[in-house]
Amino acid sequence: MLEKLFAFLKRLFGIGTDSSSTSKPTTYTDKDVPDVLPDEPQDGADIGIDTTEVEVVRELEVIELLPSIDPILEIPEIELPGEIVIIEPTENEPVAKSHKPRYLWCLDNGHGKKTAGKRSPKLPDGSQFFEYEFNRDIVKRMMTQLDDLGVKYFNLVPEVDIDNYLEGRVSRANSKSSILPKLYLSIHANAAPAPHGKWSNPTISGIETWYYHNNNRGKKLAAIFQKHLIEATNWKNRHIKSRATKQFYVLKKTGMTAILTENGFYNNEAQCKELLKPSVRQKIADAHIAAIMEIETKGM
Numbered sequence: 001m002l003e004k005l006f007a008f009l010k011r012l013f014g015i016g017t018d019s020s021s022t023s024k025p026t027t028y029t030d031k032d033v034p035d036v037l038p039d040e041p042q043d044g045a046d047i048g049i050d051t052t053e054v055e056v057v058r059e060l061e062v063i064e065l066l067p068s069i070d071p072i073l074e075i076p077e078i079e080l081p082g083e084i085v086i087i088e089p090t091e092n093e094p095v096a097k098s099h100k101p102r103y104l105w106c107l108d109n110g111h112g113k114k115t116a117g118k119r120s121p122k123l124p125d126g127s128q129f130f131e132y133e134f135n136r137d138i139v140k141r142m143m144t145q146l147d148d149l150g151v152k153y154f155n156l157v158p159e160v161d162i163d164n165y166l167e168g169r170v171s172r173a174n175s176k177s178s179i180l181p182k183l184y185l186s187i188h189a190n191a192a193p194a195p196h197g198k199w200s201n202p203t204i205s206g207i208e209t210w211y212y213h214n215n216n217r218g219k220k221l222a223a224i225f226q227k228h229l230i231e232a233t234n235w236k237n238r239h240i241k242s243r244a245t246k247q248f249y250v251l252k253k254t255g256m257t258a259i260l261t262e263n264g265f266y267n268n269e270a271q272c273k274e275l276l277k278p279s280v281r282q283k284i285a286d287a288h289i290a291a292i293m294e295i296e297t298k299g300m
């Protein structure tokens with residue numbers, strides 16, 4: 001009995017306990033966060049997790065990750081040319097005439113092959129996730145469908161051998177003349193803080209969508225995309241987010257309603273394997289299309 005009382009008092013006053021192994025949270029330095037650009041964050045990976053300035057809007061219930069089983073894409077490593085060749089972006093001429101286009105969708109396939117970081121550690125089979133390749137693949141899958149559905153889009157960065165090209169993305173969208181109102185959709189995958197070249201905490205996963213702080217049209221747009229993305233994937237719902245300071249470049253500098261989708265964490269090993277599957281990519285592309293069609297039908 002006395003022993004139990006002493007043990008209780010010890011716990012109460014923290015005597016003889018190893019505080020470093022109990023409740024101390026894991027902390028990361030900036031060096032542990034992939035490609036941190038503190039003054040100019042480009043996506044969720046650049047700001048780490050759970051910073052206090054982030055406003056999270058819980059528009060949907062939390063849905064847990066469901067694993068699936070299908071093959072993984074093989075992405076070849078390609079040699080980079082020395083020069084960046086600029087390709088003029090073009091808008092489409094939709095095939096379907098049954099739908100009257102309502103907006104011009106400026107499609108931003110975040111980053112390029114020359115962007116440092118923005119890739120997963122290597123999986124045991126040697127495969128690896130590159131964010132530029134994923135973002136372009138999702139946009140490519142979407143463009144085919146948008147042609148067929150009769151929706152107007154503007155592919156902002158057809159180039160692959162390019163760095164982040166942030167100013168170019170934004171100025172192409174801003175200077176594009178269009179009779180239809182423009183909406184800006186930036187497509188990304190996320191990364192959680194982790195030591196260089198290592199997988200992140202496996203509990204961090206899921207999808208979130210960002211909008212420009214206090215912009216209600218952006219908030220509405222983000223909520224529609226987030227709803228469809230969670231419905232399609234059944235992944236963890238990280239909700240829609242914005243932050244008052246250090247907002248993402250493409251949300252801050254675009255002269256139109258803009259959002260940025262973060263489609264899963266590529267440095268979460270389990271989610272990385274999912275993101276490399278063609279069927280999962282198609283689901284993510286389809287969810288973006290479903291959101292676009294909801295907005296094309298109902299308007300903003």
Ligand SMILES: [Zn+2]
Pocket residue numbers: 042043044045110111118131188189
């Ligand atoms: Zn990104």
